[in-house]
Amino acid sequence: MQRRVAVLLLLFASFSLVYSSVAYYSLSRPPTQEFMAWGVFSPSGTLSNYFSGAGANVTMGETLNWHFAVSNQMGSIQYAQVVYRLGNSASANPNATVPGTVPQLGNSSIFIPNAQTAIVNFTWVITSRNTVGGMVFITMTINGQQVSPSVGAVAGQRFRFFFELWTYDLASNSFQYGYKGQNSRVGVPLQVWFNSL
Amino acid sequence: MRFRHRALLGILFLLIFSFSVSVEKSSGQSAQVDDAQSKLVQAFALVQQADSQGASQAQISLLASNLNLALYYEENATQLFAKNLTASNIYASKSVSLSNAASFQALSVASDARTEVLFGQFAAYSIAIVAGFGSALLVLEVHRISDLVRKMKLRRMRLD
Numbered sequence: 316m317q318r319r320v321a322v323l324l325l326l327f328a329s330f331s332l333v334y335s336s337v338a339y340y341s342l343s344r345p346p347t348q349e350f351m352a353w354g355v356f357s358p359s360g361t362l363s364n365y366f367s368g369a370g371a372n373v374t375m376g377e378t379l380n381w382h383f384a385v386s387n388q389m390g391s392i393q394y395a396q397v398v399y400r401l402g403n404s405a406s407a408n409p410n411a412t413v414p415g416t417v418p419q420l421g422n423s424s425i426f427i428p429n430a431q432t433a434i435v436n437f438t439w440v441i442t443s444r445n446t447v448g449g450m451v452f453i454t455m456t457i458n459g460q461q462v463s464p465s466v467g468a469v470a471g472q473r474f475r476f477f478f479e480l481w482t483y484d485l486a487s488n489s490f491q492y493g494y495k496g497q498n499s500r501v502g503v504p505l506q507v508w509f510n511s512l
Numbered sequence: 513m514r515f516r517h518r519a520l521l522g523i524l525f526l527l528i529f530s531f532s533v534s535v536e537k538s539s540g541q542s543a544q545v546d547d548a549q550s551k552l553v554q555a556f557a558l559v560q561q562a563d564s565q566g567a568s569q570a571q572i573s574l575l576a577s578n579l580n581l582a583l584y585y586e587e588n589a590t591q592l593f594a595k596n597l598t599a600s601n602i603y604a605s606k607s608v609s610l611s612n613a614a615s616f617q618a619l620s621v622a623s624d625a626r627t628e629v630l631f632g633q634f635a636a637y638s639i640a641i642v643a644g645f646g647s648a649l650l651v652l653e654v655h656r657i658s659d660l661v662r663k664m665k666l667r668r669m670r671l672d
Contacts, residue, residue: 323652331644338636391563392576394556424587426556426579428572429563485557 351393351494353385353480355437355505371509375441383435385480387427389494394483396424396490397435399457401464402506404473409504414492415477420455420462422481441511444471453511471511478505544604545593548586551611555579558615562622566629571621575614582610 357365358380365381366373373379387393402417409415427433436458443454451471454463468474480503481490493502559575585607592600 319652323648326648326651327645329644330647331641334640334643334647335637338640342633342636391560392556392572394553394579424583426559426576426583428569428576430569431573483553483556485553485560488553 349389372512373509374512378440381437386432392428396481398422398479400477403468411502475508544601548604548607551608555611555614558618562618565622565625567621567625578614582607
């Protein structure tokens with residue numbers, strides 16, 4: 316009798332261990348690689364044909380309706396911010412660790428739930444051009460806000476927009492460049508070249 | 513000499529007073545927008561916490577749209593601050609009340625999610641233990657079941 320009880324207990328312990336492992340596995344969240352992806356889209360919803368005319372030429376008064384699609388795969392809701400800057404061919408590029416150094420023109424913020432893609436509009440128009448010693452300085456309206464960037468381009472050629480994704484970091488209580496990667500923050504800058512005519 | 517000292521002291525006093533008043537005024541004016549911004553961040557922290565604690569996708573999406581509306585009001589308040597202080601304050605207070613509502617909802621959603629997760633864990637491990645006991649009993653008593661089946665077959669054969 317005692318032997319039967321001992322065997323029952325042993326079997327009970329073994330089976331419980333196996334079934335509990337199955338329960339633990341089914342209750343655990345599968346491991347995922349956390350990331351954020353984004354792109355700047357033209358009015359036709361493509362990652363090309365940003366300009367209506369030939370090449371990358373933008374005339375004064377021509378309104379361009381672009382939008383950003385920001386996808387959140389970070390495992391929880393994110394407070395994201397798109398920062399935009401205007402540079403020229405000589406400006407330092409933002410990279411995976413360091414944001415751009417040219418002054419910021421503006422930003423747009425949005426809350427994005429996990430596993431969802433948010434759309435952020437970017438409507439801009441060149442309202443005026445000012446030429447100083449061969450350098451063209453432009454004034455723009457971006458999302459209804461007038462901005463006068465301090466950066467100019469020779470003959471208005473090879474301007475470029477830098478777009479950066481920043482996310483809110485609760486530990487530092489501020490927006491930080493890029494998103495939180497496994498070991499460090501990951502910056503994913505975008506840029507679009509254009510000429511002002 | 514004494515009069516000069518007093519006059520200098522008076523001017524200094526006046527300067528300090530006017531400076532403190534102007535600082536108080538400017539910080540008082542921006543207080544509504546600052547409050548809206550801090551309440552928005554506070555609500556975001558609570559929604560993110562609810563999300564990590566297992567709140568459903570639908571609940572988080574709803575909270576996110578409320579946060580986005582609060583953000584829209586807060587941005588309007590910031591933009592209008594220099595032009596129309598009354599309108600700015602109205603938008604700021606709208607943002608604050610929406611953020612507060614989102615915070616409250618997030619706390620409730622997080623509490624529900626925690627309870628649900630705990631209940632799910634309790635149910636899963638209880639089933640595992642009961643199934644473990646049942647399986648152990650089945651292995652130990654399987655010979656009795658085959659005996660029973662054999663007896664039933666014999667009885668049927670006798671009846672035939």
